[in-house]
Amino acid sequence: MYNVSPLLRADWITLIDRVAETLQHADAPVILTAVDPGEESDALHAFWRRDDVLLSQTCGYPLMHGLAPHVRLVGTPRFAVPGCYRETYSSAIVVRAKGCPATLAACRGARAACNSADSHSGMNALRHAVAPLARDGRFFGSVLHTGSHLGSLAAVANGEADVAAIDCVTLAFAAEHCPALVAGLRQIGSTREVAGLPFIASRRAGASLVTRLRVAMRQVLHDDAGLRSRLRLQDIVPSTVANYLPITAMAQEARMRGYGALR
Incomplete structure (x- = not known):
């Protein structure tokens, strides 16, 4: 979701590759393959619902508007940028x-x-x-x-x-x-x-696998200060769908004021 330049894309791919290496050394190896689903909204929504997705990132609004039953939350990012506070x-x-x-x-x-x-x-x-x-x-x-x-x-x-x-x-x-x-x-x-853009996995992924994935992501960030700094990504914290309820509340508050659409 934060792929704004070739250099930054390379760093995100490095994170994925390092996570894959970490998981491959575990007792039950898992292979991660980087896939670019494209930027079109329909393509992204279809990609997020695939049952073979182990690591992706979505926006909280789609999560709370139909996506949640199809995925498991890996965690919420903690970015070090102005406008962010903790996660x-x-x-x-x-x-x-x-x-x-x-x-x-x-x-x-x-x-x-x-x-x-x-x-x-x-x-x-x-x-x-x-x-x-x-x-x-x-x-x-x-x-x-x-x-x-x-x-x-x-x-x-x-x-x-x-x-x-x-x-x-x-x-x-x-x-x-x-x-x-x-x-x-x-x-x-x-x-x-509100809570940051969540990292997600397919609903097919078991809870223990998702925990291992989050631990691997945190370990990679901990071990590579340069990557952590370039991605401005300090940590991945456990979260649930309940953490994203304020997004729904904000939509409801706007509708209650008679402003249901941005116009």
């Missing part, structure tokens, strides 16, 4: 640095960019933040669906949109790996913190 994260509300509103309230009638209609960080969190400000179920002048957080950053930067909510981990990686993309932007707010 929670938030979205940064960003605009262009010049000539754009200074507050979310001042964005009424502006053009919003959103990575995906089923994203917590780009849609649900922003919808929740905007709900108290909406009038008759509307706040923005228009909403552009970009397909990714990098696409949303680009849309704001080049003037196609005026405001977007960006996963704070993605924003940190973008600032490091794609600095030109964020150079002309500024943050005007943050959304409510």
